[in-house]
Amino acid sequence: MKQKDDWQLTEMLGYEHGRGDPFAAAVRATRMAMVITDPSQPDNPIVFVNEAFQELTGYSLDECLGRNCRFLQGPDTNMEVVDQVRQCVKNGTDIAVDLLNYRKDGTTFWNALYLSPVKGRDGNIQFYFASQLDVSERVEAQQQLINQKEIVDHQVSRRTADLEAALEAQTMLLHEVDHRVKNNLSVIGSLIRLQIREADEPATRAALRTTMERVDALAAVHRRLYQANDVRYFDVSSFALNLVQDAISTGRDRQIFLKTSVQRADLPSQQAASVGLLLNEILLYLLSSRVGVHSMHLSSQHEDDGITIVLASESTLAMQPLEASAISKTLIKRLSTPLNARVDWSVTRTGHSASVYIPRSE
Amino acid sequence: MVTRPKPPLNVIVVEDEPLIALDIEMMVEDAGHTVIAEATSLYDAEAWSNDLSPHLAFIDVQLARQTSGLDVSKLIQKRWPDTIIVFVTANPKIIPDGFDGAHGVIPKPLSRSGFMAAMQYLQKGVCDPPPTVMQPNSFTASPAFAATWKV
Numbered sequence: 001m002k003q004k005d006d007w008q009l010t011e012m013l014g015y016e017h018g019r020g021d022p023f024a025a026a027v028r029a030t031r032m033a034m035v036i037t038d039p040s041q042p043d044n045p046i047v048f049v050n051e052a053f054q055e056l057t058g059y060s061l062d063e064c065l066g067r068n069c070r071f072l073q074g075p076d077t078n079m080e081v082v083d084q085v086r087q088c089v090k091n092g093t094d095i096a097v098d099l100l101n102y103r104k105d106g107t108t109f110w111n112a113l114y115l116s117p118v119k120g121r122d123g124n125i126q127f128y129f130a131s132q133l134d135v136s137e138r139v140e141a142q143q144q145l146i147n148q149k150e151i152v153d154h155q156v157s158r159r160t161a162d163l164e165a166a167l168e169a170q171t172m173l174l175h176e177v178d179h180r181v182k183n184n185l186s187v188i189g190s191l192i193r194l195q196i197r198e199a200d201e202p203a204t205r206a207a208l209r210t211t212m213e214r215v216d217a218l219a220a221v222h223r224r225l226y227q228a229n230d231v232r233y234f235d236v237s238s239f240a241l242n243l244v245q246d247a248i249s250t251g252r253d254r255q256i257f258l259k260t261s262v263q264r265a266d267l268p269s270q271q272a273a274s275v276g277l278l279l280n281e282i283l284l285y286l287l288s289s290r291v292g293v294h295s296m297h298l299s300s301q302h303e304d305d306g307i308t309i310v311l312a313s314e315s316t317l318a319m320q321p322l323e324a325s326a327i328s329k330t331l332i333k334r335l336s337t338p339l340n341a342r343v344d345w346s347v348t349r350t351g352h353s354a355s356v357y358i359p360r361s362e
Numbered sequence: 363m364v365t366r367p368k369p370p371l372n373v374i375v376v377e378d379e380p381l382i383a384l385d386i387e388m389m390v391e392d393a394g395h396t397v398i399a400e401a402t403s404l405y406d407a408e409a410w411s412n413d414l415s416p417h418l419a420f421i422d423v424q425l426a427r428q429t430s431g432l433d434v435s436k437l438i439q440k441r442w443p444d445t446i447i448v449f450v451t452a453n454p455k456i457i458p459d460g461f462d463g464a465h466g467v468i469p470k471p472l473s474r475s476g477f478m479a480a481m482q483y484l485q486k487g488v489c490d491p492p493p494t495v496m497q498p499n500s501f502t503a504s505p506a507f508a509a510t511w512k513v
Contacts, residue, residue: 175453179424182452183379185471190385193474197388212474219471227455227469242499246475249498 033057033132035069036118039125043068044089047127056134058104069130072111074102085115092117092125098139101132110139178226185219210284210325217243217280221272234272236358237262237300240279240309244298247283257295265302265309268361271339275358278335282311282343282354285324285332292317297353306360312353322352366489367417371395374410374419376434377450378402378426382472386420386450389474393481404429407437416445417488420468423451432457435464446488448480448501461504468501476500 027034033053037044049064057064057072073082077100088095094116101111112133120126192212199205224239225231241262248256267275287293292315300309336343344355373390375397377383387397398414401407403426419438423431435447447464449457454469461467468480479498486493491510497503 179452182471183382186385186452187379187381189472189474190381193385193388194381216471216473216475219473220476222471223469245499246473246479249475249479 035130037128039128053132056132072101076100088115089128098135109134110136174226182222185222189215189219213284214277214280217276218273221276225269225272232269233266234269235264236267236275236307237265239276240298240300243279243283244296247287248296256293259295259297261299263300263302265300265307274335274339278332281328281331285322285328286311286313286352288322288324307358309356310353312351314351368489369394369485371417371485371488372398372415374399374416376401376407376421376431378422389477393478403427404433407434412441416442418484419445419447420450421447423449423456432462435462439463446484464504465507466501466503
């Protein structure tokens with residue numbers, strides 16, 4: 001059948017409009033591929049295809065007429081979607097789906113199919129109308145996007161695995177170094193304690209003992225570092241509490257009572273060693289004369305701008321000035337400087353106290 | 363009536379670092395006790411005579427010849443079930459939650475004051491339980507051991 005005879009077909013199906021009807025002419029001429037099928041005939045055959053359909057599929061009018069639309073399907077067509085279309089035909093409803101179709105030359109295209117029943121005056125379905133749009137580019141772009149996302153996801157998970165492995169190696173290294181530092185501090189302590197036993201002179205023993213206490217303070221800092229959940233911070237309050245408790249529990253003289261009022265006060269880990277030695281030095285200073293000391297006070301306060309730690313001793317004896325060694329004074333001064341810490345000393349009727357203020361470091 | 367040991371206590375020291383071992387032994391003796399055996403590895407510990415009667419054992423966890431103090435602890439528990447076992451380690455985190463039957467831990471680096479305070483506390487716990495003095499910061503009792511001292 002020739003193209004110019006198409007009007008006869010439109011006349012056949014469009015008896016409500018008649019020959020030369022502008023609607024039929026529009027259907028013939030539109031660039032949108034269109035098909036009409038007749039469900040009253042066996043297997044719902046095609047009764048009309050327009051020129052755009054013939055161009056899209058490569059099939060001529062003659063090759064289409066009388067056939068069911070399934071000849072457009074091929075091996076890669078999604079049969080689940082085909083079933084959806086079939087259900088809609090059965091139920092007399094409309095549907096819009098993307099379907100992979102095959103041209104006459106075997107090539108494929110993505111068909112945005114719209115199918116809808118056409119009812120007559122009596123309400124019965126007379127025809128099915130279907131329009132086809134080649135959306136291959138859209139579907140391929142989507143597919144490409146999915147593929148790229150998969151590639152990126154794969155790369156991200158590989159990179160994440162690499163980073164996790166690196167982090168694990170770093171954590172192991174930190175633990176190894178931490179372990180060695182602690183063992184070496186133990187050895188240093190052992191060496192000093194050995195030397196103390198050898199020393200005959202009381203002054204030598206006292207000097208070595210003070211050195212041992214300083215090394216012990218450093219050791220106490222390292223016992224706490226990296227054992228906490230957050231390795232970046234160091235709780236100076238619990239450190240100070242342990243330091244004071246240890247210092248007063250070793251006194252062979254009578255019991256010293258400890259009164260405390262401490263709040264958690266975190267400092268960056270890199271300040272831990274300085275703060276630890278500083279507090280130890282202040283404590284050594286306050287306990288330089290243990291005679292008469294019956295109680296110690298420790299309080300710590302954490303405020304927005306910094307941390308304040310107050311250490312005080314109370315004595316039953318009339319207050320005498322404390323004799324700090326020159327090295328103690330030097331250490332307190334030198335250790336305070338990089339921390340921007342301020343140490344204020346005061347003497348009361350019953351004892352001595354030192355207030356250490358450490359501003360928050362930026 | 364259980365017979366409690368009286369001081370001086372018999373102490374075992376297991377430590378692969380020679381100077382730390384020497385230090386611990388001297389502090390143990392300063393506290394008035396007797397070191398009856400030492401070891402630097404599980405192999406040394408396996409060679410101990412069965413005639414020993416240790417009251418207390420201080421055990422480092424990472425030992426010489428790729429051996430572990432956790433295994434030495436098991437060996438002691440098998441041979442001398444009444445011995446109080448205390449780990450002395452720079453890495454307390456590697457000790458299992460239940461302490462594998464051991465009684466406590468003293469974290470390294472050691473300080474003389476901390477170790478002596480722990481010694482005193484343990485002596486009370488062994489000879490005259492429950493210890494009446496406050497548990498020192500330097501010593502952490504295993505949950506099972508702490509429970510035996512609760513009234």
